[in-house]
Amino acid sequence: MSFPVTVGLDIGMEKLTYTANQNGRVLGTRAVTPDGRVFRWALAGGTAIEAGKLVQTLAEIGSSVHVNGLTVVNATVTGVTTITVTMATTPVAANVYADGDLVIDTSPGQAMYRIKSHQAADSGADAEFTLYDSDEIKNALTSGTTLVGFRRNPYTSVIITPTTVTGVCIGVTPINVAIGAYFWLQTWGPALVNMDQAPVAGKRVIAGILSVGHADISSTSSADTTGANEAQSYPQIGVAQTAGAGADKYHRIFLTISP
Numbered sequence: 001m002s003f004p005v006t007v008g009l010d011i012g013m014e015k016l017t018y019t020a021n022q023n024g025r026v027l028g029t030r031a032v033t034p035d036g037r038v039f040r041w042a043l044a045g046g047t048a049i050e051a052g053k054l055v056q057t058l059a060e061i062g063s064s065v066h067v068n069g070l071t072v073v074n075a076t077v078t079g080v081t082t083i084t085v086t087m088a089t090t091p092v093a094a095n096v097y098a099d100g101d102l103v104i105d106t107s108p109g110q111a112m113y114r115i116k117s118h119q120a121a122d123s124g125a126d127a128e129f130t131l132y133d134s135d136e137i138k139n140a141l142t143s144g145t146t147l148v149g150f151r152r153n154p155y156t157s158v159i160i161t162p163t164t165v166t167g168v169c170i171g172v173t174p175i176n177v178a179i180g181a182y183f184w185l186q187t188w189g190p191a192l193v194n195m196d197q198a199p200v201a202g203k204r205v206i207a208g209i210l211s212v213g214h215a216d217i218s219s220t221s222s223a224d225t226t227g228a229n230e231a232q233s234y235p236q237i238g239v240a241q242t243a244g245a246g247a248d249k250y251h252r253i254f255l256t257i258s259p
Contacts, residue, residue: 009033016183076140158170194250
């Protein structure tokens with residue numbers, strides 16, 4: 001069954017949260033309200049997140065041991081959608097990487113494929129990974145030679161952005177989100193954001209380093225007092241629309257994370 005690439009949301013629907021996935025929706029599905037704001041379907045991690053907080057991807061599992069270097073143990077031909085992989089020294093629970101990516105990083109067969117489901121496996125054991133039917137293997141893989149890695153879907157088990165970023169800042173919560181809840185994460189357009197400093201109209205807004213989940217004005221956030229390296233150190237997440245007063249307040253900014 002296929003699903004819409006973009007979901008239309010009535011104004012107000014972006015503030016609904018759910019205890020279970022809705023209609024088998026893929027994490028990361030894009031949604032738009034009539035006024036042009038953009039959202040992504042996301043799943044909260046193990047900590048509740050207040051409204052107006054910056055959210056990032058979860059850090060890679062097990063100190064990134066599944067990121068690359070895992071061995072394919074079954075030779076494949078083009079057109080197949082199942083691959084068996086040895087999980088090295090770290091176990092994997094079933095479907096941790098569902099809707100994430102299988103990354104083939106050594107010849108033959110370099111490419112990235114979308115994972116539909118997979119088995120659990122103990123350390124050193126094999127697990128079978130099933131790809132989406134429409135994303136079958138395009139180049140044959142070689143048993144014992146082809147190496148692969150895995151990436152979680154960036155919108156699964158998302159967390160509030162810490163002061164030292166450990167992932168990618170991907171959006172702002174439009175409403176309070178409970179532990180393990182599904183919700184619409186805002187990525188574009190006017191949004192309410194908790195800021196450490198008063199905004200200045202037209203100034204670049206970046207992920208903060210002073211408080212978890214907060215945003216800052218670029219000219220006041222960086223440890224680099226000259227501002228020369230701010231663009232490299234702190235990702236821009238939006239632009240201040242109006243001047244504001246007071247620190248640790250909620251202000252409206254125009255998000256520019258993902259259109």
